[in-house]
Amino acid sequence: MHSAEPRRRDRRRARHEATKQEILDAAWAMVRAGGLNALSLRALAHDLDMEPQSLYTYFASKNAVYDHLFAAGNRELLDRFARLEQTDDPRQVLGEIARLFVSFATDEPARYELLFMRTVPDFEPSPGSYALAVEVFSRARSALAAVGLDDDADFDMWTALVAGLASQQLANDPDGDRYLRLIDDAVAMFADHVFGTQAAVNVNRSLIRA
Amino acid sequence: MHSAEPRRRDRRRARHEATKQEILDAAWAMVRAGGLNALSLRALAHDLDMEPQSLYTYFASKNAVYDHLFAAGNRELLDRFARLEQTDDPRQVLGEIARLFVSFATDEPARYELLFMRTVPDFEPSPGSYALAVEVFSRARSALAAVGLDDDADFDMWTALVAGLASQQLANDPDGDRYLRLIDDAVAMFADHVFGTQAAVNVNRSLIRA
DNA sequence: GTCTATATCCAGATAGAC
DNA sequence: GTCTATCTGGATATAGAC
Numbered sequence: 046m047h048s049a050e051p052r053r054r055d056r057r058r059a060r061h062e063a064t065k066q067e068i069l070d071a072a073w074a075m076v077r078a079g080g081l082n083a084l085s086l087r088a089l090a091h092d093l094d095m096e097p098q099s100l101y102t103y104f105a106s107k108n109a110v111y112d113h114l115f116a117a118g119n120r121e122l123l124d125r126f127a128r129l130e131q132t133d134d135p136r137q138v139l140g141e142i143a144r145l146f147v148s149f150a151t152d153e154p155a156r157y158e159l160l161f162m163r164t165v166p167d168f169e170p171s172p173g174s175y176a177l178a179v180e181v182f183s184r185a186r187s188a189l190a191a192v193g194l195d196d197d198a199d200f201d202m203w204t205a206l207v208a209g210l211a212s213q214q215l216a217n218d219p220d221g222d223r224y225l226r227l228i229d230d231a232v233a234m235f236a237d238h239v240f241g242t243q244a245a246v247n248v249n250r251s252l253i254r255a
Numbered sequence: 256m257h258s259a260e261p262r263r264r265d266r267r268r269a270r271h272e273a274t275k276q277e278i279l280d281a282a283w284a285m286v287r288a289g290g291l292n293a294l295s296l297r298a299l300a301h302d303l304d305m306e307p308q309s310l311y312t313y314f315a316s317k318n319a320v321y322d323h324l325f326a327a328g329n330r331e332l333l334d335r336f337a338r339l340e341q342t343d344d345p346r347q348v349l350g351e352i353a354r355l356f357v358s359f360a361t362d363e364p365a366r367y368e369l370l371f372m373r374t375v376p377d378f379e380p381s382p383g384s385y386a387l388a389v390e391v392f393s394r395a396r397s398a399l400a401a402v403g404l405d406d407d408a409d410f411d412m413w414t415a416l417v418a419g420l421a422s423q424q425l426a427n428d429p430d431g432d433r434y435l436r437l438i439d440d441a442v443a444m445f446a447d448h449v450f451g452t453q454a455a456v457n458v459n460r461s462l463i464r465a
Numbered sequence: 466g467t468c469t470a471t472a473t474c475c476a477g478a479t480a481g482a483c
Numbered sequence: 484g485t486c487t488a489t490c491t492g493g494a495t496a497t498a499g500a501c
Binding site for chain 4: 466467468469470471472473474475476477478479480481482483
Binding site: 297308311316317 | 493494495496497
């Protein structure tokens, strides 16, 4: 009879985790529908047919819910990084990363807002969640470094360009692709700037041949 | 005695407008201190030593206050446009406009947020205020067209680049100039892309001379 | 034009019974 | 683990006396 106890605890824990996940799923649905600041514990409880107070069994506060969403968003980004096609072509790498971020933004604007804009008052990610964000950052940093892009200012320019495309897409054409379709052009512009233009490369080749 | 009445009405109206402006000044101070969503009619009234209900004499709703801030922000932008140095040099024009927008953002982040991000739930500018925003847009559009930049996609790329620099500056280095100091480089990158590189120009000159 | 009083609704969070 | 009951505080807005 002693041996049954641990299994019972496991089942309870599993149930607990399952409920927690249901709450998080409902939270995603809520921010998806009404924006990041539309998250409300009362409404969340209502959607799940429970009393608001019961949520505190699973999350210590509303910001704890945000923290789980924040962590999940960063894990999703890391997954997408892991699935990137491997290549040595700098322009292809830049294009892949830009598409990764901008589609991450358009897929779920609220998630992008949570991770990259500072729009939830008083929310600070926990150390564990923040570590995931740092991992995302260094992942991007080293992906660019691998193709010869290791200058800090260039990196900042790149993130500004990608963030600009993403935020304009969300703000001005949330359901279209007006800025999404500028990605290839943006990559060409940026790559020409930091690596030299294809034209310049051709000129250099001519000089070498001469 | 009849002639005194209009003057009394004028004085009353002037007093009314003065109080209205005091409220707006306090509102600016509030969003400056606590962010755009920190605006609260209760707190506003408290700062002005009045009851919250009295504010309704001056503004029909909280969003009416936001609307006045929105309009004032756009008027300030138009003023800055009017004060731009006149020049035919495309790169100089691009640089001036970029600095105009990014410093407009860093001078008062909440104002930039109100005008260019969609971060106040349920706020829609009134037709009159929106008209000012449209005027700002067309002002930027025609300033670029005047130096030969009239392609829609190029314009979108430009706004994305400038918006990206501004938003990254606000989000990642609000008190510094990490992205501000990239403006010249960004202008060069963009201008090279749409007008051709200086290198390419030199090559063309060589060809013409040869 | 400003006040008191009030309506209505929302929020996050805690204590303690069961 | 979930509930009832409650605390505390916030919000926007309206009615009507003065």
